[in-house]
Amino acid sequence: MSALEVSGLAFAYDGALAVRDVSLAVQPGEIVALLGANGAGKSTTVRMIAGVLNPQKGAIRFGGQAMTGVPSHHVVRRGITLVPEGRLVFPQMTVMENLQLGAHVKQRGEVGALVEQAFTLFPRLAERRSQLAGSMSGGEQQMLAIARGLMAEPKLIILDEPSLGLMPIVTQEVFRLIEAVNKRGISVLLVEQNLHQALRIAHRGYVLEKGSVVLAGTGEELLANDYVRKAFLGH
Template identity: 85%
Template sequence: MSADGLEVAGLGFAYDGALAVRDVSLTVKPGEIVALLGANGAGKSTTVRMIAGVLRPQKGAISFAGEALAGAPSHHVVRRGITLVPEGRLVFPQMTVMENLQLGAHIKQRAAIAGLVDYAFKLFPRLAERRGQLAGSMSGGEQQMLAIARGLMAEPRLVILDEPSLGLMPIVTQEVFRLIEAVNKTGISVLLVEQNLHQALRIAHRGYVIEKGAVVLAGSGQELLADSYVQRAFLGR
């Protein structure tokens, strides 16, 4: 395992005694897209919230770039190079595109923010066209682009995307996945939580399948796409 990567071992978490995650281990190497897959309620979002510092693991270990992070608060995790783009986009609807982006750079020096905004606009030209528009007035796909761009404003080495295609039309979903590939090509690692297995595994280097709070399968994107269990359980084949 590279010292620059993410390593998660034996995570567990319960909500008021109801077990949500019981045994999740995974790795994300530098420059990889890794998909975290499973049905609703499988434990995917709980897992990434623990990695991002939103939830404190009740068991297990998390390390990134050689530093132990299990139980660290979210602001510390962001400063160490991990950002979470949460499910549901959660942009600030009464703020403009520009203001949303600037909030994403809150840990950065003021002098660096203009350059980060320019970087975001190069990756997401549509946002540049709408820089003064209120986020709440944009389409779902545009809001998802903004949420991803805002997550990149902290200059992460690893970005976690929780259900980025949720609620989007198929043609918009394809565009979002193209943007995820573009982000990855800049050298940023991606941990991708998705129910759209076919799209996720098409772009992922590797993937993990979670069922009832535990990893039940792991392999390359192509291996998982060809796996008979994945095809029966998730692709209806």
């Protein structure tokens, strides 16, 4: 059974179709990349999966349960968290306070252990636990955003453009951390414009164009695909 099954999703903003007919799956323990240019429908797709937007057509199932139209706070409780584009940490709150907010669906007695797990995976955050999030670098804020998403103990974490605006050396560190998260048994749906980095770590990927899936395959297959190389990698 797929961890996540999405079929025929469609969504329009004020009559303008952003997603036309998107179907995809994420198997347990996989990293799946969702790729495409700006405006291809990637963020709209993951917002529907996360319950932020209600699909106008199509169906979402997770762990065998129907998820179509389930509000976002219930989606989190069922095991899916979204780390949105732009990091969106709470800048006037400390690292510790941001992490504690990420555990809002957990019992109070569980929070301390979850924080320590986050600090083990992200030791730089442990060093900055009392620092205001807004005073940290972009890479550190991205680490905090991912760590906050993990505080709900998701089975699937959705990362929307985690490398956006980061320097190449920081981007490499973020992708290394994504692999480390996945090795803990957490499935990852990764939205990225950095196709080379995303497909290097992804088990499989889907390429969106104008709101529809135009290609699907393993990471290696998509990296070797002439269309992908010409359209996205400049080869």
